Amino acid sequence: MPLRLLKYGLSRDYPVSGDIPATPELKPAYDVVIIGGGGHGLSCAHHLAKYHGIRSVAVLEKGYLAGGNTARNTTTIRSNYITAEGIAFYKEGVELFERLSQELDFNVMFSQRGQLTLAHTEATMRSFHMRAEMGKHLGTRTEVVDQKGVEELCPLLNMDYGGPLEILGGLWHADGGTARHDAVAWGYAAQASRRGVEIHQRTEVQGFEVVGDRVQAVKTNRGRVACGQVLIATGGMNYDVALMAGVELPIRCYPLQAMVTQPLKPWLDTLVSSVSLHTYLVQSSRGEVVIGGGSDPYQLYSTRSTLDMKEHLAKGAVHLFPFLQGVRLLRQWAGITDMTPDYSPIMGASPLANLWLDCGWGTWGFKATPVAGKRMAQTIAEGRVPDILKPFALERFETFRLLNEMGATAASH
Amino acid sequence: MKLLTCPMNGPRNIDEFQSFGPVRARPDPNATADRDWSRHLFRAENRKGIVIEWWRHVPSNYFFLAERDLVSNEVIRTFDVSELPERA
């Protein structure tokens, strides 16, 4: 039995950890105001406080802590992208996840069971080779496997030999995994607040005071807060929040839906996703099978669910694993994703000198929670964008330096 | 399944339609600076509120316009292109 459990068992009262302090009074000014109390904002706050000694930090969250896309995503963590810039960035993200539980002293349950993406067409196989070659070159564990390799990794798959959706091979990413999404946010919140960061729940930003090229203060439902630096990390609300500061982002919002089955004993070890079927599955530690896929087909700022998407995802899941017909679905939900034209995020400077962006995370943001927080904290602390983030600048859309990750994002996020 | 009222075919399930996104300005390519041109290419109408957007009724290949609330998903009205007020 781990020691910590002994401690619990032998203490008379519940040992309170106080992970999330109650929301304090809002001060008139902070060195850094982080808008958005999701994983990214909290991670940035933690890194500012722990590694840069910046503790006059307020995280403003309009709802409850980590209640947006941090709570709604399906927690895929991977680095098997296409572009060199993307792979380098996400690789650092995976490495941070590998030691995150220790960093936070909070078990985020990073479960690196690997991700298997399936190809049903030769075009997909070609794109897998592209990702594998680039991934190997940059030091990630990404390789193309043939039909036999797919069967060995996931023997229960319907290979559909001779059929229209025959599985021709797969992209095996041994670095891939999942983590407990809420725990990541709570762990960062606990660490940040222990170092003096203030977390303000139910505190909604309603506007900015901009003077010249600087944000003087942010206006909230609980009053005005002057700020040295400001970070926008509000997930599905990024377009809207940035617009309040006069910054128009190339972002469109679409709902992304997912669903989960009742708990089952373990039968699926890896993450499995199919590009052609727009479906992916992963079995959580609790035994639930989480099933997700592509975004909704039109813009919307709503987290309503649809029957159509559920039917579509069920079709995909049952095609891949026909024995799932009798398994029962428990819940479906949706998040609002902020999609960029090239399926890569926008990080770094904005047209305003002290306003920083951690935006455009679309369907792929969770995996970058540690690395985006770390690098944005560095950016804010040093006042300049580190090399690893430079390719993700907002200006890339003016110079056609796009980081096209569409092919590596469609079904896997 | 949401319903969308095609001005030509009446109310139909939304899976018969394809979204072509909000109506965009069409700047004169020859009279637009590079910076503005790239902004035109990548900017996206995404305000929380009502947008006018293009839809295609796929079986009949009819393109029309809809006024829809991006937050509530309410479709305020659908109409033929000829009724579109002059675009800015």
Place this chain on the structure above:
Amino acid sequence: MNRLPAPFGSRIDRSRPVRFTFEGKFFEGYEGDSIASALAASGQWVLSRSFKYHRPRGILSMTGADANALVQLPSEPNAAGERTPISEGLRVSAQNVNGSLERDRDAVMDRFGRFLPVGFYYRTFMGPRRDSWLKFWEPIIRRKAGLGVVDTKAPHRHFDKTHLHCDVLVVGAGPAGLSAAISAAEAGADVVLCDENPEIGGALTYGRYDPEVLSGLASRLEALPNLKVLTGTVCNGWYEDNWLPLIESDRLHRTRAREVILATGAIEQPAVFRNNDLPGIMLGSAAQRLIRHYGVRPGTSAVVLAANDDGYRTALDLLDAGVSVVELVDPRPAGEAGPLETELRGKGVTIRKGATIEAAEGTVGNRHLARIHVGGSWIACDLLTVSIGQAPAWQLPCQAGGKVGYDASTQAMTITLSVGSVHLAGAVAGVDELQDAIASGRHAAATALMRLGHAVAAEPAVTPKSVRPRYVQPIVADAKGRDFVDFDEDLQVKDLQNATKDGYREIELVKRFTTVGMGPSQGRHSALATARIVADATGRSVGEIGITTARPPVGPETLGVLAGHHEVLERRTALHARHVALKAAMKPVGAWWRPYYYGDASSAEEAVREEILAVREGVGLLDVSTLGKLEIRGPDAGEFLDRLYTMAHANQPVGRVRYCLMLNEMGSVVDDGVAYRMAQDQFYVTATTGAVARVYADMLFWNADWRLKVDVLNLTGAFSGLNVTGPKARQVLKALDSDIDFSRDAFPYLSGRDGMVAGVPVRVMRIGFTGELSYELHCPSSLAPSLWDAVMAAGRPHGLRPYGLEASRILRLEKGHILIGQDTDAITTPDELGFGWAVSKKKPFFVGKRSIEMRARLGQTRKLVGLQFPAGARNIPGESCLVLRSGAPVGQITSVGYSPSLGRHIALAYVHADDQAQGSRVTVKCRDGELVEVPVVAHAFFDPTNARQEI
């Protein structure tokens, strides 16, 4: 045996015994029994072990909602034992058991509870090594978690889907729903009434009500042909615009209703006290269901906890069923005795007021209830029924936009819906008296009918006759715990309180940290208690706390019923049977089945080489029917193509064929094909197989804006295409009966003709992908097989050979022709392809023009070039292998193959713009990591002057 005589047991047929097994032991029940009722009848009360502590669990609600009564069937995990009917020979086992249900090795977990406080797994299992979670702890947790076992060999089941349309859908066939449905149908509306139970009547079928009420409603209902009743059918969600899934076992009725009336009733809530989870403790309504539906006596010696009339009625029912009622405990203060109380006292039942159950104790191993603690003393009993209050069934109303509130004056949970096409009736609207419920059904129907335009008299809204504050059980954590709030997740009062102490004070955070409400019952029996506990712990009101968002589905639903009967979209060309007869290896390409090569797999390489040779030296035939085929007609057809494609088409002479290249607004290459001008106002345009749907839609979209006088037709399926190619192609065509002159002068390269070939009307273009003399014949698809046969027959003397996609790829690669999507990506410009020749410099506008000009100014970084490997090269990089420059990736191989004509491997690849000159040497990283140096050559590897295609 606990079986009661008729009339108890409305659902069972005593003349039909059914034998089944549970945990390997034989049991007998009757047809109509559920697994749980048949087991209960035989005295088997323990159905499962709990999630965390492995405590014995049994019937709680008889509604099938809880994890308590989920069982494992051979091919179905987590089946609701309370709803699933037994069948002959059915093998049922218990879930979440380590060993057997009776002897569960993990039952020891119940003693170690203090070592596993709420959220313990976040605080530990992290060491000693960085990967200890993955390698050691998680596998243990995974094995312990989970409920049922999925049968990976489950036989295929058939599921289907239908569509239903109605004026009014009524969900729930209890008194309110029946009344609503009847009123709506009597007014002439087209009505569907659904209920998850096998019969109509709801509480009328198991509660203590006058049977005349139900029979009266049933007879009115039967007289209405416009009222469709679907029993055994659950309405499992509400979606935008009244789109509702009605699930009738393995069938999904996708239902569109103009108006919806939700009469979904209320959910009886359990009480919270120590050991409140023992088998033998159940909701009052569960005991009533066992008695009336299944004729099962729920115990022998009962204590009844009653804070409302339903509890008193339950006590009377128990007496009728021969159960000895030891005592009725009513936590409300003593007051005036009502008729039910008088009746009970008359039957000798002791009634204790102002007291409540403080704790319960079980038999050995907590297998069944043994006694309860009330007012400081213990009472022996084997049944405790709990009737302390209800919560409206909020799931469907909330999905339809309803808001949950809390009425402090009545201490009741309330639901309000804004005015619209969804209406509430009965208990879900807070109306619980029978006649009130029936009246509220009429009111909801009248409201719906008026919205539908029926001339009906307005029905008064129902105001409950007596507004009494509901009893609210004070929830205090028991010092020794095991006072369960959420049975599915084994959560006790202190767990929720401790979560708030750690800062998880918002209801959604409490849910996420403790997992309350995340189990199979989705908070049905825990949401209200949780809200109260969190309100108390954080000093806020229950209304402020609220409940977590109700998401679909209402109850668990199988993936099978959602997936339905799944057919993958497949397309076959009109020549499919011809290819199969010629033993082609058919493979799917996108949605299409296409021949890869002709012959056995064992000699595939040989076949491909021979097919290539046939084209280069004789003549070959390729089915190109999957190509996109678009016809553009109208006076502005030329102008239209001028705007869409990069080359000039307005000035294209009639009878000529021109390459066409399409860009998007960003200036990236998205498609290519050819345009054949058949007449001044008519073009026949091809598009690539994968892109035609998008190209067609984009053409229409652009023209919705441009409003040019053109009409665009997608002829992709209607027309088929055959490409006859090779030095002997002309001889083959000349041998066919035709009015077209195929001679070189009469029909030069890049021109088109229409006419008849072998009695088939054709459009012929002198184009080809192979670089050889080629004629592409397009004809109506219905005539394609006869054209194919004629060409094959005419070609026989010339050695004509059909060839497949594999040979076609090599043939085109030898010519350096690009494939859109393979040799291009989302940012490829014509410049990068060296396609400056295909971009008009004179046209004032075409889509993408402005952007490629701008991108040219920004500078080019890469170029698509040809690479030629030395003959006999040992390590040939595969497709997608990286092109490196100073160790950094600058491009990749897009196409590679062995050219039999050149006797060496050739490739197309993106290289750094500075390396584009012929003769430059670039470094390519092979799959195995080896770096090879390759020289850059011209695109057209074979016949660089393109002489052969023009002969």
